[in-house]
Amino acid sequence: MKQAIRAAFPVTIPVLLGYLSIGIAFGLLFENAGYNFIWAFFTSLVVYAGAMQFIAVSFFSGGIGLIQIAVMTLVVNFRHIFYGLSFLDRFSGMGKTKWYMAFALTDETYSLLCGQQAPSGVEEKKFYFCVALLNQSYWVLGSVIGSLAGSMITFDTQGMDFAMTALFIVIFIDQWKAYSSHIPALIGLGGTVAVLLAIGADNLVIPSMILIAIALMLARKQIEDKKLIITEKEDQIP
C-alpha cells in the first residue's frame, strides 16, 4: 500500500493545488452561512462534488424545496453518469472498493485516471484507489482549513458569497473555449433569463431545466453537426 501511495502522490499534485484552494473557498462560505468545520468535513466526506457543494450553501438559507434541491443535484451532476462508462472494465474485480471508486469519480479523478497507467511494480488497483483517496483527502482538508479560517475572520463578510458566482463564471469560460458550439451555453443563459423574467426569482430551477432540455433537443441537429468538444476541460473542482 505504501508503495502505491508513493506512486500515486506525484500524479495528484495538480489536483492537490486545485482542490485545496477551491475547498478552502467552500469552507469559508459554509462557515459564513453558520455551519462549522464539522459540517464542512461531513459534507465534503459524503457529497464530494465541488460545484454542487457551493450551490448547497445557498440552500441552507432556507426557502428552497427538497424537490428543487433534488432536481438541481440531478442536472448539475448529470455528467457524472458517463464517467463510469470508461471504467467498467478497469474497476471490475475490485470488490467493494469498486463502489468507493464510483463514488470518488469527480471531474479531476476521472481525467487523472483516464490518462494514467500504474507505474511498473505497483499493483494497478491499489494505485487507482490511492489516486482517488488522495484526491478526496485534499478536498476534505481544504474544506476544513477554509472553515476554520472563516471562524477566525473578524471583518464584514457581506458579499463573500459572490465567490460562488465567480466559480461558475470561470467554469463557463473554460467550457466556452473547449466547445466548438456555443449554442448549449447560450441556451443555458438565455433559457434561465427567460424564465426569470416570466415567473421571477423563486422556483427558477425546474422550469429553466425543462426549457433548456427542450431547447437542446430542438437544436440537436445544428449542435451535432460539429465535433462538440475541441479540447479537454480545465476544471479544477470536483
Next chain:
Amino acid sequence: MTISFGESLLIILIIAVITFALRAAPFILFSRTGETPKVVTYLGNTLPPAVMGMLIIYCLRNTTVLNAPFGIPELIAVGMVAGLHLWRKNNLLSILGGTVLYMVLIQFVFV
C-alpha cells in the same frame, strides 16, 4: 443557521445520495459490452455548459436591477472575473479578485 439541524442534514444526504447514484449508475445499468443510448450521450455532452449558464443566472437571480444600485456592482464584478480569467487563466485569481472587488463595491461604494 436559519434552518434546523435535521433539515440541514437531510439536504446534505439528498445531495449525497443523488450524486452517488449518478456516479454508480453505469456500474449498475450498463453491461460491459452494452451501448449507451445516443440521446443520453448527447445530453451528457451538451448539459454541462447549459447548466453552468443556468447556475450563473441562478446565483444572480436576486440582483436589484430596477432600483439603485441597478445591478451595477454585479455587472462590474462579473466583468472583473471574466476579464481576469481571460487574461491570466488562473481560477483562484479570477475568483478571489472578483469576490474581493464585489465585497468592496457593496460594502463601501454602493452603500
